Amino acid sequence: MRIFIGRLAPAALLAALAGGGGVVAAAGAGDAGDSAANALAREIFAQLIEINTTNSTGNVTTAAEAMAQRFRAAGFPAADLVVDGPQERKKNLVVRLRGTGQHRPVLLIGHLDVVEARREDWSTDPFQLTEKDGYFYGRGTLDMKSGDAIMAGTLLRLREEGVRPSRDIILALTADEEGGCCNGVDWLVRNHRELIDAEFVLNHDGVVGYSISSEHGVPQEFAFSATEKMYADYQLTVTNSGGHSSLPRSDNAIYQLAAGLLRIGRYSFPVELNEVTRAYFERMASARSGQVADDMRALTHAAPDEAAIERLSREPGLNSLMRTTCVATRLEGGHANNALPQRAVALVNCRILPGHSKEEVRQSLIKVLDDPAVTVRYVANDGAISDTAPAQRAQSPSPLLPQVLGPLESTVAAMWPGLPVVPFMNASATDGIYTRGAGLPTYGVAGIAVDRDDMHAHGRDERVRVAAFYRANEFFYRYLKALTAR
Amino acid sequence: MRARTFAAGAAAALLLTTVRGAPGAAADAAGASNALARELLAQLVTINTTDSPRGNVTTAAEAMAQRLRAAGFAAEDIQVLGPSERKKNLVVRLRGSGRHEPVLLIGHLDVVEARREDWSTDPFELVEQAGELYGRGTLDMKGPDAIMLAALIRLKQERFKPARDIILALTADEEGGGANGVQWLLQHHRELIDAQFVLSGDDYSVLTENGRPLFFKLVASEKVYADFQLLVTNKGGHSSVPVPENAIYTLTRGLDRLATYQFPFELNAVTREYYRRLARIESGQRAADMRAILRDPPDEQSLARLSHDPVDRSITHTTCVATRLDAGHANNALPQRALAVVNCRILPGHSPAEVRERLVQVLADPGITVGYLASDGTLRAQAPADRGFAPPPLLPEVMNPLDRLVAETWPGLTVIPSMSAGASDATHTSAAGLPTYTFSPLSVDPNDDREHGRDERIGVASFYQANAFFYRYLRTLTAN
Numbered sequence A: 001m002r003i004f005i006g007r008l009a010p011a012a013l014l015a016a017l018a019g020g021g022g023v024v025a026a027a028g029a030g031d032a033g034d035s036a037a038n039a040l041a042r043e044i045f046a047q048l049i050e051i052n053t054t055n056s057t058g059n060v061t062t063a064a065e066a067m068a069q070r071f072r073a074a075g076f077p078a079a080d081l082v083v084d085g086p087q088e089r090k091k092n093l094v095v096r097l098r099g100t101g102q103h104r105p106v107l108l109i110g111h112l113d114v115v116e117a118r119r120e121d122w123s124t125d126p127f128q129l130t131e132k133d134g135y136f137y138g139r140g141t142l143d144m145k146s147g148d149a150i151m152a153g154t155l156l157r158l159r160e161e162g163v164r165p166s167r168d169i170i171l172a173l174t175a176d177e178e179g180g181c182c183n184g185v186d187w188l189v190r191n192h193r194e195l196i197d198a199e200f201v202l203n204h205d206g207v208v209g210y211s212i213s214s215e216h217g218v219p220q221e222f223a224f225s226a227t228e229k230m231y232a233d234y235q236l237t238v239t240n241s242g243g244h245s246s247l248p249r250s251d252n253a254i255y256q257l258a259a260g261l262l263r264i265g266r267y268s269f270p271v272e273l274n275e276v277t278r279a280y281f282e283r284m285a286s287a288r289s290g291q292v293a294d295d296m297r298a299l300t301h302a303a304p305d306e307a308a309i310e311r312l313s314r315e316p317g318l319n320s321l322m323r324t325t326c327v328a329t330r331l332e333g334g335h336a337n338n339a340l341p342q343r344a345v346a347l348v349n350c351r352i353l354p355g356h357s358k359e360e361v362r363q364s365l366i367k368v369l370d371d372p373a374v375t376v377r378y379v380a381n382d383g384a385i386s387d388t389a390p391a392q393r394a395q396s397p398s399p400l401l402p403q404v405l406g407p408l409e410s411t412v413a414a415m416w417p418g419l420p421v422v423p424f425m426n427a428s429a430t431d432g433i434y435t436r437g438a439g440l441p442t443y444g445v446a447g448i449a450v451d452r453d454d455m456h457a458h459g460r461d462e463r464v465r466v467a468a469f470y471r472a473n474e475f476f477y478r479y480l481k482a483l484t485a486r
Numbered sequence B: 001m002r003a004r005t006f007a008a009g010a011a012a013a014l015l016l017t018t019v020r021g022a023p024g025a026a027a028d029a030a031g032a033s034n035a036l037a038r039e040l041l042a043q044l045v046t047i048n049t050t051d052s053p054r055g056n057v058t059t060a061a062e063a064m065a066q067r068l069r070a071a072g073f074a075a076e077d078i079q080v081l082g083p084s085e086r087k088k089n090l091v092v093r094l095r096g097s098g099r100h101e102p103v104l105l106i107g108h109l110d111v112v113e114a115r116r117e118d119w120s121t122d123p124f125e126l127v128e129q130a131g132e133l134y135g136r137g138t139l140d141m142k143g144p145d146a147i148m149l150a151a152l153i154r155l156k157q158e159r160f161k162p163a164r165d166i167i168l169a170l171t172a173d174e175e176g177g178g179a180n181g182v183q184w185l186l187q188h189h190r191e192l193i194d195a196q197f198v199l200s201g202d203d204y205s206v207l208t209e210n211g212r213p214l215f216f217k218l219v220a221s222e223k224v225y226a227d228f229q230l231l232v233t234n235k236g237g238h239s240s241v242p243v244p245e246n247a248i249y250t251l252t253r254g255l256d257r258l259a260t261y262q263f264p265f266e267l268n269a270v271t272r273e274y275y276r277r278l279a280r281i282e283s284g285q286r287a288a289d290m291r292a293i294l295r296d297p298p299d300e301q302s303l304a305r306l307s308h309d310p311v312d313r314s315i316t317h318t319t320c321v322a323t324r325l326d327a328g329h330a331n332n333a334l335p336q337r338a339l340a341v342v343n344c345r346i347l348p349g350h351s352p353a354e355v356r357e358r359l360v361q362v363l364a365d366p367g368i369t370v371g372y373l374a375s376d377g378t379l380r381a382q383a384p385a386d387r388g389f390a391p392p393p394l395l396p397e398v399m400n401p402l403d404r405l406v407a408e409t410w411p412g413l414t415v416i417p418s419m420s421a422g423a424s425d426a427t428h429t430s431a432a433g434l435p436t437y438t439f440s441p442l443s444v445d446p447n448d449d450r451e452h453g454r455d456e457r458i459g460v461a462s463f464y465q466a467n468a469f470f471y472r473y474l475r476t477l478t479a480n
Helices: A002-008 A011-019 A035-050 A060-073 A145-160 A184-191 A253-266 A275-287 A290-300 A306-313 A316-322 A358-369 A402-415 A432-437 A466-483 B002-021 B023-046 B057-070 B142-157 B181-188 B247-260 B269-281 B284-294 B300-307 B310-316 B352-363 B396-409 B426-431 B460-477
Strands: A081-084 A092-097 A106-111 A130-132 A135-137 A169-174 A200-203 A212-215 A218-228 A230-239 A325-333 A343-352 A375-379 A421-426 A442-444 A449-451 A463-465 B078-081 B089-094 B100-108 B127-129 B132-134 B164-171 B197-209 B212-222 B224-233 B319-327 B337-346 B369-373 B415-420 B436-444 B457-459
Touching (some): A035 A060, A035 A145, A035 A466, A060 A145, A060 A169, A092 A145, A092 A184, A145 A169, A145 A466, A169 A184, A200 A402, A200 A432, A212 A466, A218 A275, A218 A432, A230 A253, A230 A358, A253 A325, A253 A343, A253 A358, A253 B247, A253 B319, A275 A316, A275 A421, A306 A316, A325 B247, A358 A375, A402 A421, A402 A466, A432 A442, A449 A463, A449 A466, A463 A466, B023 B057, B023 B142, B023 B460, B057 B078, B057 B089, B057 B142, B057 B164, B089 B142, B089 B181, B100 B142, B100 B181, B100 B426, B132 B460, B142 B164, B142 B197, B142 B460, B164 B181, B181 B426, B212 B396, B212 B426, B224 B247, B224 B352, B247 B319, B247 B352, B269 B284, B269 B310, B269 B415, B284 B300, B300 B310, B337 B352, B352 B369, B396 B415, B396 B436, B396 B460, B426 B436, B436 B460, B457 B460
Parallel strands (some): A106 A169, A212 A449, A218 A421, B100 B164, B100 B197, B212 B415
Antiparallel strands (some): A081 A092, A092 A169, A130 A135, A135 A463, A218 A442, A230 A343, A230 A375, A325 A343, A325 B319, B078 B089, B089 B164, B127 B132, B132 B457, B212 B436, B224 B337, B224 B369
16 A cells, blocks of 8 residues: 555645645636536436436436437447346446547446435425526436436547547446446446456546535535445344233333444444545645644544544544444334334444454444344345345555546646545445456546535435536546546 | 012023033033134134235125124124225124113224234134134234124024124224224214113233233223324435434434333222222232322332333323334435334323323424324324213123123132223224223233234133133123
């Protein structure tokens, strides 16, 4: 990992950091971007939001076909367009913009599926792109149909401009990143490696946590992901012989589960930094000021100050970088209003730091729960439940390649002068685990500015700033062009 | 009066003679009745009558109507009727001399859900194992339904002419659902079920401990049933970045407070009588504690000891308990909604509205909304302000034969009037002005009460004993 730090400190980056001590002006070159390109991106964006791609009632194939149709219409040869997958509703699109072949290809990945959204929970129809008060609302506006639209729009724009990139640009828009039977990236890696083989991968997913973090729309830093936490679900179960609810007994499955969840809610996993997060906090300490900068500095010392850790932990985004997190996301208990519950079940979702295993976290949960009546079992991606979890440790970071970072720094510097570019550990699981697992260095690069306190991905009223969307569209075009210029 | 007493004595003597004259025949009749009751129970258990797409109360009502027709009941005395296709009720009448107003027997045909995976046996099959009959509803209350039916069929086959019509109503949606049969019959066909008083079979009466009967419970008062919904909403978000405010944790904090809360102690006329009589049967610390809580003010330590027992706690307090949970919409998303159902059993004299206020105080968190869930499933911001009904008078025509037969069947056992903690259809008949008494002569150890739970069961011997008892009681009750 020394290599990593060495490569991460090119002169341009250090210069940018030196000049970026405070808040960076929102203004920069090419604010508006190309209006035709923006109109196209928006049109694709709206089209994708309207196609329900949830795992329940949705259809990813419909979205993949709709995008394929656009590429066909733009003149991409049939040979460079593949819509395929293991199941009728879960097909992926792979499209290739041919380059000069000077270098091996770059693979862009984005998932088309979205998490569930209930109309009654939302202020707007989640499956309509609604522009309101400077925001686009809709399921997937952040995670990640905005990114899909930007990548697809950029590829179409490069094609129309007749750009001959120095390497093939492959775009894969895929299924089941959010869960479900048929993860598209996994399937492509296993079954059609030749279609997506590349020197490195850019993953547009991960607006959640890494991207441009902003405050009231003013960008604070440009984060790119070089590693990610490992995703794991656990099922907590309490059983009881139940009985008639008119005679409440001293032990109750729901109360036992509730007490256990309260212990989990209060528990914090130990703070642990790795090379990426250490570099993140070091750089952010320089980029920010005041108490938070001091605390970040204190965190990176050999013996971190407890008070500093406590203050940093209050910010959810920073907390998730410092430690493994586990949070209750679902509950189910009882079978009738008038019967004592025979079962109470909670789903606890964990994001595990690199170097730790799912089984290790399961053991920690058992210790925290401190109640043999609560069983903790592992829930695999396919929903299968097992008594123990895999012992495999979370992947280590991808090496930072200068051919990826150089153009990134120069593009960011041109569009957002002074904005620090910081390495990041993605707290959310992405399809990057499959490409990294296949030996392809993978970086999360998005460029969509999201306010720290306005993260609605997976929640209700998911939204993205209209201006941030267009600016990210322009950024991605410029970055991809710079990346494949030579 | 004299003449009537004489007549009664003559009838009893006649019966006695018959029994003496043909002991084999009487034993055969009792055996045949037991076989029939068990056959009816097995049939009822096999018919899924849950309030779910798989359940159908009408199927059970029709099946029993068919049995009654086959036993010789006239078509006009058998009605299968109700507000919806799957929720029909059976009403049958055994015609009597008309000397007195009818007696109405009520029993519900529906059962609560049972999941095969939670049970050791198939809940929708009657399975005998080690002297026990297992199946959903064996106790609550297809066992009592079968016993009431068997008694009626036996009386019919014996060409018995009761002194009052005996009406039996087997009904839908006592356990929930939108089509409560008793309520519907009272509202739409009062003439079919009008009676001087009502006997409900919806509670076992012989409470046992280690197989030994303790007392015979006659329910003459009921708590008020109320469901509340606790709801927490949150804007949610991605589960990779947990935020301090979490709908599930807010809800569980509230449930944690509710788990340790106890409503105030309170006695009424029935529960006072209950403890007064029970104190004579019990011994040692328990008897002393019962006497001590009857004092004014009650003894705190005695109350604390008694309240440790779920039954005593429910008799002396309003109780509220969490029965269901539902939260979250995806494994990898922070929950936007977390909700719990809290089921309360409210002492007579108090209202659901009052209990709702108390829940709000106990939860002590404006982030938790407490709504009232009506029996038809609708959610309301406010709960009804109606208070529970006062107990009916203990009628001698009901009590005397009961006292006598209980003493004969279980020497030394006392009938103890009590208040039911489980609200039942007696609520509706009481509200309609019909004095209602609930008992079913099944023997159950309250420490092993599996009503609504998994592996619900009744003892085979207890079932047959209850069957014989109920037949005798009904015959005696309507003899003159």
